[in-house]
Amino acid sequence: MESRSALLKQRVDGHYPTVTHGKGVFLFDSAGKRYLDGSSGAMTASLGHGVEEIADAISDQLSRVAFTYRTQFTNQPAEDLARRLTDLAPGDLTTAFFVNSGSEGTEFAMRAAVAHWREQGRTEKVKILGRHISYHGMTLGALSMSGHAARRPDYGSLLHPFPVGPPAYAFRYARPGESEEDYAARSVAEFEAAVVAADPATVAAVIVEPIVGAAGGALVPPAGYLRRLRAMCDRLDVLLIMDEVITGIGRTGEWFASGEEKVIPDLLVTGKGLSAGYAPIGAVLLRDRLVQTIRHGSGIAPFGHTFSGNPLGAATCLAVLDYLTDHEILANVRQRGDQLETGLRKMAARFPFLADVRGRGLLWGFEFVLDPETRAAPAAGDNVSARFVEECFDQGLIVYPAGIAPLNNAVVVSPPLTIAAGEVEVLLELLEAALERMESEVFSV
Numbered sequence: 001m002e003s004r005s006a007l008l009k010q011r012v013d014g015h016y017p018t019v020t021h022g023k024g025v026f027l028f029d030s031a032g033k034r035y036l037d038g039s040s041g042a043m044t045a046s047l048g049h050g051v052e053e054i055a056d057a058i059s060d061q062l063s064r065v066a067f068t069y070r071t072q073f074t075n076q077p078a079e080d081l082a083r084r085l086t087d088l089a090p091g092d093l094t095t096a097f098f099v100n101s102g103s104e105g106t107e108f109a110m111r112a113a114v115a116h117w118r119e120q121g122r123t124e125k126v127k128i129l130g131r132h133i134s135y136h137g138m139t140l141g142a143l144s145m146s147g148h149a150a151r152r153p154d155y156g157s158l159l160h161p162f163p164v165g166p167p168a169y170a171f172r173y174a175r176p177g178e179s180e181e182d183y184a185a186r187s188v189a190e191f192e193a194a195v196v197a198a199d200p201a202t203v204a205a206v207i208v209e210p211i212v213g214a215a216g217g218a219l220v221p222p223a224g225y226l227r228r229l230r231a232m233c234d235r236l237d238v239l240l241i242m243d244e245v246i247t248g249i250g251r252t253g254e255w256f257a258s259g260e261e262k263v264i265p266d267l268l269v270t271g272k273g274l275s276a277g278y279a280p281i282g283a284v285l286l287r288d289r290l291v292q293t294i295r296h297g298s299g300i301a302p303f304g305h306t307f308s309g310n311p312l313g314a315a316t317c318l319a320v321l322d323y324l325t326d327h328e329i330l331a332n333v334r335q336r337g338d339q340l341e342t343g344l345r346k347m348a349a350r351f352p353f354l355a356d357v358r359g360r361g362l363l364w365g366f367e368f369v370l371d372p373e374t375r376a377a378p379a380a381g382d383n384v385s386a387r388f389v390e391e392c393f394d395q396g397l398i399v400y401p402a403g404i405a406p407l408n409n410a411v412v413v414s415p416p417l418t419i420a421a422g423e424v425e426v427l428l429e430l431l432e433a434a435l436e437r438m439e440s441e442v443f444s445v
């Protein structure tokens with residue numbers, strides 16, 4: 001463990017290689033080293049790097065007009081993007097509002113939820129409940145909704161003290177012998193108890209990721225969970241915010257992961273893959289009933305930002321959506337996802353310390369255990385996932401450390417949605433080589 005932690009410390013201290021360029025799923029640094037981008041950065045670069053169609057669309061828009069302000073002009077790319085997104089989204093999510101990041105998106109959703117109730121005279125409905133083991137962004141409102149033990153303490157007194165519900169995390173929270181359906185019912189019942197304890201008359205919304213990405217390591221909820229959660233929200237008269245910043249725009253093989261159980265959230269937040277990393281932009285989709293209450297209310301709108309809906313960002317996203325459609329990338333996600341899953345399951349069979357391969361589409365995770373029977377996690381201080389990420393980085397493979405304290409033991413594998421079959425094989429070979437190093441250097445002692 002010791003020799004490698006020097007490398008980790010170097011990177012923690014900010015000594016990163018300098019990237020020079022990228023092509024497809026590969027990135028290159030100034031020393032000429034090649035990396036397979038097996039995490040799309042932070043689940044963002046969905047089309048890979050250096051895609052000329054996107055560069056051309058950006059250049060074309062740049063030469064027309066890059067920026068206009070949303071209270072002075074609308075612009076065609078933003079109008080078209082709003083229409084495209086609401087057409088792709090489930091149910092009556094009929095209006096889009098543009099922001100510039102995932103955090104701004106979840107925070108806008110928070111304000112919109114509060115505004116929706118305020119316009120009906122229910123000014124006391126202001127709490128937003130997330131879940132334990134979740135991340136919704138780094139701004140103070142977004143962090144207040146996040147059950148992210150590691151990122152909260154430094155800002156404790158600045159955060160809203162919202163309670164959190166339980167995670168949907170079968171590997172660690174389901175009872176022995178409990179069926180998927182029973183676990184889904186119990187987990188939602190416990191969430192409901194948390195909302196009731198907080199007093200639903202003071203709760204505006206709950207917020208969840210359909211599959212927990214960075215915080216949990218691709219935690220797929222048990223079947224029926226999202227449907228039950230929707231029913232819970234209706235029962236308690238609170239709104240459902242779906243954070244699809246990671247899962248949205250094709251990552252799971254569908255345009256939106258909410259659609260899997262035919263669940264229509266009241267607010268749906270996207271970011272990251274929306275522009276595939278070619279522009280900083282996010283979007284919040286709102287259900288028609290919210291739009292009506294807010295639009296026909298007191299005029300105190302949830303507001304936006306200077307760059308909200310700027311033509312350059314919107315044109316970038318339109319080019320990304322065109323690319324995804326024209327090249328039938330969602331079908332590729334499903335096929336390459338199956339291939340990746342098969343490879344990961346083979347590794348779980350070979351390495352007893354690799355457990356709970358989970359995910360969907362091209363969003364996969366697993367975690368490290370000391371013993372497959374007891375599922376005991378390595379000591380949090382050992383930071384095994386960070387250590388593993390370093391091993392991979394050494395080999396020229398980028399994967400993402402996940403699983404927040406006190407576990408720190410999960411990994412996300414989420415390559416660009418455009419990855420080819422041969423490139424998935426290269427990814428798996430590099431992963432296996434890094435696992436062999438973990439076997440001999442970490443898990444053999």
Ligand code: PMP
Pocket residue numbers: 042101102103104106135136137138209213214243244245246271272
């Ligand atoms: N929600 C989720 C689910 C995320 O994973 C992230 C970023 N990791 C955010 C919100 C915040 O997005 P951003 O970093 O773009 O502000």
